[in-house]
Amino acid sequence: MVELVLFLPAAALALAGALGVVTARRPVHSALALLAVLVALACLYLLLWAPFVAVLQVIVYAGAIVVLFLFVIMLLHMQPGEPPGEDLRLQRPTAVALGALFLVGLAAVVSGGRSAAPAVRPPAAAPPTPGFGSPEAVGQALFTRFLLPVELAALILLIGMVGAVVLAKGALAVRVPSPAARPTEAAEAEGEARAPEAVAAP
Amino acid sequence: MAELAWTIPLWPLLGWLLLGVAGGRLPRPLPGVLASALVGVAFLASVAGAATYPGTPQARTLSPWIAAGAFRADVALLVDPLALVMALVVTGVGFVIHVYSIGYMADDPRAATYFAYLNLFTAAMLLLVLARNLLVLFVGWELVGLCSYLLIGFWFTRERAAAAGRKAFVVNRIGDAAFLLGVLLLWTQAGTLDLAALNARAEMLDPSLVFSAGVLLFAGATGKSAQLPLYTWLPDAMEGPTPVSALIHAATMVTAGVYLVARLYPLFAHPGTLAVVGTVGALTALFAATVALREWDLKRVLAYSTISQLGYMFLALGVLAPSAGIFHLTTHAFFKALLFLAAGSVMHAMHDVIDMRRLGGLWAPLRVTALAFLVGALALAGVPPFAGFVSKDLILERAWEHALAGGGLVAGLLLAMGVLTAFVTAVYITRAALYTFAGALPPDAHPHEAPPVMTVPMGVLALLSVAGGVLGARWAGAPLLAALAAVFEGALGHAAPAHAPLGLLVPALSTVVALGGLATGWWLHRDRREPALGWFGRAAEQHWGLLPLYDGLLVPAARRAALLLAGPVDQGVVDRAVNAVGGAAVAVAGALRRLQTGYVRQYALLLLAGTILVMAYWVVR
Amino acid sequence: MTVPLAYYLVLGAALFAIGMTGVLVRRNALVVFMAIELMLNSVNLTFVAFARALGTLDGQLAVVFTIVVAGVEVVVGLALIVEIFRARRSVNLDEVHLLRG
Numbered sequence: 001m002v003e004l005v006l007f008l009p010a011a012a013l014a015l016a017g018a019l020g021v022v023t024a025r026r027p028v029h030s031a032l033a034l035l036a037v038l039v040a041l042a043c044l045y046l047l048l049w050a051p052f053v054a055v056l057q058v059i060v061y062a063g064a065i066v067v068l069f070l071f072v073i074m075l076l077h078m079q080p081g082e083p084p085g086e087d088l089r090l091q092r093p094t095a096v097a098l099g100a101l102f103l104v105g106l107a108a109v110v111s112g113g114r115s116a117a118p119a120v121r122p123p124a125a126a127p128p129t130p131g132f133g134s135p136e137a138v139g140q141a142l143f144t145r146f147l148l149p150v151e152l153a154a155l156i157l158l159i160g161m162v163g164a165v166v167l168a169k170g171a172l173a174v175r176v177p178s179p180a181a182r183p184t185e186a187a188e189a190e191g192e193a194r195a196p197e198a199v200a201a202p
Numbered sequence: 203m204a205e206l207a208w209t210i211p212l213w214p215l216l217g218w219l220l221l222g223v224a225g226g227r228l229p230r231p232l233p234g235v236l237a238s239a240l241v242g243v244a245f246l247a248s249v250a251g252a253a254t255y256p257g258t259p260q261a262r263t264l265s266p267w268i269a270a271g272a273f274r275a276d277v278a279l280l281v282d283p284l285a286l287v288m289a290l291v292v293t294g295v296g297f298v299i300h301v302y303s304i305g306y307m308a309d310d311p312r313a314a315t316y317f318a319y320l321n322l323f324t325a326a327m328l329l330l331v332l333a334r335n336l337l338v339l340f341v342g343w344e345l346v347g348l349c350s351y352l353l354i355g356f357w358f359t360r361e362r363a364a365a366a367g368r369k370a371f372v373v374n375r376i377g378d379a380a381f382l383l384g385v386l387l388l389w390t391q392a393g394t395l396d397l398a399a400l401n402a403r404a405e406m407l408d409p410s411l412v413f414s415a416g417v418l419l420f421a422g423a424t425g426k427s428a429q430l431p432l433y434t435w436l437p438d439a440m441e442g443p444t445p446v447s448a449l450i451h452a453a454t455m456v457t458a459g460v461y462l463v464a465r466l467y468p469l470f471a472h473p474g475t476l477a478v479v480g481t482v483g484a485l486t487a488l489f490a491a492t493v494a495l496r497e498w499d500l501k502r503v504l505a506y507s508t509i510s511q512l513g514y515m516f517l518a519l520g521v522l523a524p525s526a527g528i529f530h531l532t533t534h535a536f537f538k539a540l541l542f543l544a545a546g547s548v549m550h551a552m553h554d555v556i557d558m559r560r561l562g563g564l565w566a567p568l569r570v571t572a573l574a575f576l577v578g579a580l581a582l583a584g585v586p587p588f589a590g591f592v593s594k595d596l597i598l599e600r601a602w603e604h605a606l607a608g609g610g611l612v613a614g615l616l617l618a619m620g621v622l623t624a625f626v627t628a629v630y631i632t633r634a635a636l637y638t639f640a641g642a643l644p645p646d647a648h649p650h651e652a653p654p655v656m657t658v659p660m661g662v663l664a665l666l667s668v669a670g671g672v673l674g675a676r677w678a679g680a681p682l683l684a685a686l687a688a689v690f691e692g693a694l695g696h697a698a699p700a701h702a703p704l705g706l707l708v709p710a711l712s713t714v715v716a717l718g719g720l721a722t723g724w725w726l727h728r729d730r731r732e733p734a735l736g737w738f739g740r741a742a743e744q745h746w747g748l749l750p751l752y753d754g755l756l757v758p759a760a761r762r763a764a765l766l767l768a769g770p771v772d773q774g775v776v777d778r779a780v781n782a783v784g785g786a787a788v789a790v791a792g793a794l795r796r797l798q799t800g801y802v803r804q805y806a807l808l809l810l811a812g813t814i815l816v817m818a819y820w821v822v823r
Numbered sequence: 824m825t826v827p828l829a830y831y832l833v834l835g836a837a838l839f840a841i842g843m844t845g846v847l848v849r850r851n852a853l854v855v856f857m858a859i860e861l862m863l864n865s866v867n868l869t870f871v872a873f874a875r876a877l878g879t880l881d882g883q884l885a886v887v888f889t890i891v892v893a894g895v896e897v898v899v900g901l902a903l904i905v906e907i908f909r910a911r912r913s914v915n916l917d918e919v920h921l922l923r924g
Binding site (some may be wrong): 001002003004007011014015019020021022024027030031034037038041042045047048049050052053054056057060061064065068069073075076082091092095096098099100102103106107110132133137138141142146149153156157159160161163164167168186 | 825826828830831832833834835836837838839840841842843845846847848849850851853854856857858860861865867868871872874875878880881883884886887888890891892893894896897898899901902903904905906908914924
């Protein structure tokens with residue numbers, strides 16, 4: 001009973017946020033809506049006996065990723081609304097219709113309504129053991145059963161970091177601005193002119 | 203030693219490969235010498251095979267070939283007396299002619315190609331005669347046809363030569379279609395294409411089937427051996443180099459049809475088939491002899507002579523005398539090749555003039571050639587003791603015996619035609635000899651005798667034409683006939699006519715006819731006379747009605763049919779269908795192309811649509 | 824569970840569908856990216872719900888790794904978008920159609 005009282009608002013917030021992400025005119029508003037969704041989900045994780053995951057969600061997802069988004073939005077000086085240009089005909093109505101259809105089908109499958117679909121009704125679970133989903137439990141699993149994925153995850157992070165740095169710098173063309181920094185276009189032109197010296201640049 | 207026999211076809215095949223690849227780079231006489239040497243080795247291998255023949259047929263599978271369901275056919279060879287006789291003739295006469303060619307083609311820039319083709323032909327012919335099953339035989343059959351085409355049209359820049367090559371190929375094709383039908387018929391009814399097996403089962407097969415298959419195969423033989431009605435290609439084939447005419451169109455390829463009937467004799471021993479074979483043979487013999495009487499081109503005379511003599515061989519096969527037919531095949535190879543080589547020598551001396559009206563008086567300057575021609579002519583006419591006499595006489599003897607043993611009216615007619623043909627043969631060959639060698643030299647001719655490389659082969663063949671009769675002479679034990687008897691006793695055992703010895707009646711008759719023909723020929727054509735011969739002459743010139751029939755009716759009809767197929771059918775229907783398929787593919791592609799808009803969002807939309815479809819299918823099931 | 828598993832799953836499905844529609848409808852590359860993140864999160868919710876229902880921790884661990892990888896993906900993706908923006912001064916997805924047939 002108590003759970004339901006906690007569940008419903010969180011679910012409502014998540015849905016509202018989701019709609020906000022998709023429909024907001026300004027990109028910044030979309031980002032903030034996304035933030036709302038993430039927080040709502042964190043609450044739901046808590047409800048599902050996954051405290052560690054919930055905290056992880058808040059710190060990493062809400063705290064880092066959304067911040068990244070905001071940085072980029074502000075960096076690129078985006079205009080509100082859609083970018084200019086002619087829209088693809090029929091794209092919007094078709095997408096909405098198909099999306100609704102998809103939702104109906106998925107929900108039907110997931111709620112176990114059709115007998116042909118494998119029933120998604122796991123055995124009614126007793127309340128889990130204390131410590132279920134705690135950092136200790138998750139840590140235990142991470143460093144024993146999931147050791148290899150942890151190492152691979154570290155590798156992926158490294159690759160991502162390297163990739164981002166490379167992309168930001170621009171692979172071979174020199175994009176290091178001179179001490180007397182100039183507006184972007186001039187710097188780019190200068191950078192291309194100095195391309196042959198690329199190898200020496202840090 | 204006996205193992206050598208299996209290599210017989212391989213030597214000339216090797217020659218073809220070597221000369222085909224590198225022949226052009228070899229210095230002048232080398233291609234010819236190499237080609238001749240390889241055929242010589244093949245001859246020695248044949249001799250070795252004959253000498254060590256163990257008395258029963260030997261078979262050897264060289265390589266597996268086709269195995270599809272119940273059908274099996276391997277590349278396999280069979281060695282028995284008949285095959286060995288043919289191999290000896292092919293390689294022996296072939297060797298002689300190869301040597302002659304060295305001289306004849308000495309000035310030709312494409313001599314190496316010529317020898318390559320000649321070697322390929324020899325290999326193919328050997329494959330044909332040594333074949334163990336009908337499929338390998340057919341491969342050899344087709345290959346010799348190909349080589350015939352290549353060699354007839356060797357000087358392909360001359361339109362007449364190219365046309366003659368095409369004609370030979372097309373006419374042979376008609377026969378080959380019948381041949382294939384016969385093979386298929388045999389396969390479906392007898393279940394095997396192995397020659398020995400077919401011969402063994404011949405009695406057990408349905409007689410009407412045997413008759414049909416026999417007639418079909420014989421139709422194929424008609425094409426290859428230039429009998430009625432598929433004879434027209436052989437005279438035109440004289441456009442090719444004369445040694446080619448000697449080897450292919452006298453001694454070997456054209457005899458393939460005779461060999462085929464002999465090889466499957468138990469199958470052909472059905473009375474109906476024999477009647478067809480014998481009648482066609484006798485008719486063709488007489489027909490061709492009369493036409494030869496009115497030809498002015500020396501080589502064409504010899505061509506019709508070949509057709510006529512082949513008719514004799516089929517006549518022999520038709521009167522249950524297959525050994526006699528093969529014997530005549532052998533002696534004919536000797537003297538006809540000799541005649542052709544002599545004609546070639548004449549052409550060589552007279553700068554390729556071969557119209558007899560422009561020849562004459564060559565007896566003195568071309569003494570050796572003239573003597574060779576004389577020997578060949580006497581053998582052809584059937585004057586004793588030349589080889590031609592012995593073999594032709596044997597055939598007439600057998601024909602008479604066959605008529606007496608109950609062959610009926612048909613057999614009697616065949617015999618009469620045989621005798622008549624012998625007479626006409628003597629007449630036309632006398633005519634040819636007189637026009638070519640007697641009388642006065644044409645005004646601006648400076649003939650000189652051929653070099654030894656050409657005269658020695660002629661001498662060898664002349665010797666064989668004189669002494670070759672010993673192979674079948676009774677007083678010498680008739681070694682050739684004895685050797686072949688074992689091959690045919692199976693077929694003849696149950697259909698052999700009662701032997702009524704006729705003593706010297708037939709030989710005497712043959713001699714009288716031959717000498718009478720010679721005398722008549724001299725009487726009619728002495729001093730270059732051209733007797734009109736009235737209606738007979740005109741009929742002979744028109745090939746007794748066949749010429750207007752072929753040129754006026756059949757050939758134009760065939761041409762129209764071909765044009766119809768090439769135009770409206772091939773271009774209109776087939777090409778259009780194929781192009782339509784292509785066009786349809788392009789149209790479909792064009793339509794599908796419009797899916798590739800480049801917009802990621804639309805691609806994602808399509809992804810979603812597909813996913814929904816899969817989900818719906820899964821849910822509904 | 825007083826809240827049945829199905830509720831969580833349907834919520835996840837809804838979030839997923841909304842995110843998917845957002846990907847299809849919006850033209851701004853960044854907003855599309857955010858919609859993708861929405862979809863990822865919906866899946867995470869499903870994972871955690873199942874972990875609770877089946878009593879094992881595997882679902883939660885899947886989410887941990889998903890978050891890690893999503894982080895990396897966002898970093899690289901945003902770097903790419905920035906690059907493209909620098910080159911073309913626009914983040915309109917519809918302008919990227921060089922592969923049209």
